[in-house]
Amino acid sequence: MATAVRRTWRRPPLVADRRLRWLLYGGALLYLVLATSTVEVNWARVWDGLGRGWAFVQSFFRPDFTTRGSDILQGMIESLTMTVTATVAGILVSVPIGIGAARNLAPLPIYLVCRGLIALSRALQEVIVAIFFVAMFGFGPFAGFLTLTFNTIGFLGKLLAEDIEDIDETQVEAIRSTGASWPQLVNWAVQPQVMPRLIGLSLYRLDINFRESAVIGIVGAGGIGATLETAMDRYEYDSAAAILLVIIAIVMLAEYSSSHVRKWVQ
Amino acid sequence: MSAAPALRVEGLVKRYKTGDEALKGVSLALPAGQVVGLIGPSGAGKSTLIRCINRLVEPTAGRVFLGDLELTALGGAELRRARRRIGMIFQEFALVERLTVMENVLSGRLGYVSFWQSFTRRFPPADIERAFALLERVGLVEHADKRADALSGGQRQRVGIARALAQEPDLLLIDEPTAALDPKTSRQIMRLIREICEERRLPAIINIHDVVLAQQFVERIVGLRAGRIVFDGPAEALDDAALTRIYGEEDWTAVRRRAAAEARLEALDEERLEGLA
Numbered sequence: 121m122a123t124a125v126r127r128t129w130r131r132p133p134l135v136a137d138r139r140l141r142w143l144l145y146g147g148a149l150l151y152l153v154l155a156t157s158t159v160e161v162n163w164a165r166v167w168d169g170l171g172r173g174w175a176f177v178q179s180f181f182r183p184d185f186t187t188r189g190s191d192i193l194q195g196m197i198e199s200l201t202m203t204v205t206a207t208v209a210g211i212l213v214s215v216p217i218g219i220g221a222a223r224n225l226a227p228l229p230i231y232l233v234c235r236g237l238i239a240l241s242r243a244l245q246e247v248i249v250a251i252f253f254v255a256m257f258g259f260g261p262f263a264g265f266l267t268l269t270f271n272t273i274g275f276l277g278k279l280l281a282e283d284i285e286d287i288d289e290t291q292v293e294a295i296r297s298t299g300a301s302w303p304q305l306v307n308w309a310v311q312p313q314v315m316p317r318l319i320g321l322s323l324y325r326l327d328i329n330f331r332e333s334a335v336i337g338i339v340g341a342g343g344i345g346a347t348l349e350t351a352m353d354r355y356e357y358d359s360a361a362a363i364l365l366v367i368i369a370i371v372m373l374a375e376y377s378s379s380h381v382r383k384w385v386q
Numbered sequence: 387m388s389a390a391p392a393l394r395v396e397g398l399v400k401r402y403k404t405g406d407e408a409l410k411g412v413s414l415a416l417p418a419g420q421v422v423g424l425i426g427p428s429g430a431g432k433s434t435l436i437r438c439i440n441r442l443v444e445p446t447a448g449r450v451f452l453g454d455l456e457l458t459a460l461g462g463a464e465l466r467r468a469r470r471r472i473g474m475i476f477q478e479f480a481l482v483e484r485l486t487v488m489e490n491v492l493s494g495r496l497g498y499v500s501f502w503q504s505f506t507r508r509f510p511p512a513d514i515e516r517a518f519a520l521l522e523r524v525g526l527v528e529h530a531d532k533r534a535d536a537l538s539g540g541q542r543q544r545v546g547i548a549r550a551l552a553q554e555p556d557l558l559l560i561d562e563p564t565a566a567l568d569p570k571t572s573r574q575i576m577r578l579i580r581e582i583c584e585e586r587r588l589p590a591i592i593n594i595h596d597v598v599l600a601q602q603f604v605e606r607i608v609g610l611r612a613g614r615i616v617f618d619g620p621a622e623a624l625d626d627a628a629l630t631r632i633y634g635e636e637d638w639t640a641v642r643r644r645a646a647a648e649a650r651l652e653a654l655d656e657e658r659l660e661g662l663a
Binding site: 288290291293294295296297298299300301303304307308309312313315316 | 440442466467468469470472474476478480481482483484485489493494495496497498501504505546549553559
């Protein structure tokens with residue numbers, strides 16, 4: 121018997137069973153409603169705060185770069201120093217760790233150790249790490265440098281390892297078949313394949329590190345964050361706005377130049 | 387012949403972790419200078435067989451000898467030294483795409499230089515001279531500083547050939563050299579491989595799925611089916627019955643006729659081009 125001619129067709133649903141489907145969708149919706157209702161909003165406080173928020177926004181139109189000028193300059197220089205040194209140190213450490221965390225290059229024990237280090241670095245948020253290092257080494261940019269380096273390792277190590285695991289294995293096979301040693305294999309078959317992405321990720325991390333340097337400064341790890349914190353505490357929104365504007369300008373500059381560099385290395 | 391064969395394979399077995407038996411006891415010997423075409427359907431074990439020879443794939447059982455040297459007994463540095471003597475040419479060329487053509491050819495010398503020399507790209511003058519000579523031989527000297535991914539398929543395969551020859555090999559393993567190429571370029575590449583093997587008296591195993599192309603360019607054909615050799619003889623002896631043994635039922639006469647017509651057309655084409663030049 122020939123199949124009957126069909127003139128309607130619908131895409132099969134993700135969950136085939138109709139009752140289970142409604143249960144899942146209904147349940148998710150119910151949870152969302154209940155969860156939202158537990159978030160307490162103090163509307164009177166919101167009303168009060170609107171004025172303060174508006175003052176903050178207004179101050180962006182008259183940023184004060186001069187009153188705390190030398191503080192801002194010094195904080196920026198410190199932040200940039202922390203950012204650059206931590207990014208470079210982070211790259212230097214994360215390349216071997218990234219190679220070790222790539223299953224197609226490293227033997228199992230090394231792989232597990234490197235993946236463990238990466239997991240540790242990624243599990244701990246910058247601010248927590250910064251508090252730890254400030255407690256250990258005192259206030260100042262050294263704690264910030266260590267924090268950013270530590271977090272760069274997790275970020276770059278993981279993404280580099282994943283990129284290495286995704287490489288075209290036939291190129292590796294070809295180099296191996298010439299009698300190349302393991303370091304030659306990494307330098308000739310793996311590095312050319314992952315280099316553009318490593319450079320792109322490093323630039324991206326440079327930018328993240330700069331933004332993070334402003335945050336960890338708030339807990340005492342040096343840099344512009346400390347200046348920002350002081351300005352905020354004293355309700356000097358004009359100075360705070362000036363700091364934020366400088367940060368935005370630098371991040372945009374980094375964004376613009378890194379996209380150029382990425383295009384160039386591709 | 388009195389001398390030991392250039393390559394001897396004895397009872398080679400490969401069982402993958404999945405339990406698939408790719409090779410079920412393959413034995414084969416190649417005298418110096420012989421070019422063998424290895425044919426068979428997909429999954430017959432052709433690729434596995436040549437990779438077991440230079441041990442990119444580890445054989446489960448059996449032995450492989452390159453001259454007097456037992457490759458299957460080697461480990462670590464000795465294996466790497468032995469691999470230098472075996473050039474390999476790949477289906478999708480397997481060039482390192484972001485390296486230059488010259489670097490790709492010089493990568494054939496990696497087994498001969500120290501890490502530091504290769505890292506700084508400071509190869510001995512003799513290696514550089516050889517690499518330029520090889521690029522000259524395959525007609526790509528003017529492309530030496532281009533990136534490998536800027537070349538066409540046929541040109542890339544020529545770089546692949548130059549890389550294999552840069553090793554100064556005693557044996558060539560060639561895995562589907564024409565699978566990614568058009569019919570005309572395929573013939574040119576096969577002709578080049580053939581000529582080079584004759585020039586250097588190099589023995590070679592060529593995996594190839596194009597039966598007609600194989601018969602046209604190699605002297606001996608080995609047919610593999612489901613991990614076993616089911617045909618081994620001169621190219622002329624490969625008749626319809628043998629092909630059916632290797633691939634199963636098919637109208638072989640029609641296949642041949644079609645291929646012959648194609649080849650004739652191309653020959654005409656080439657004549658016309660030469661006439662123009």
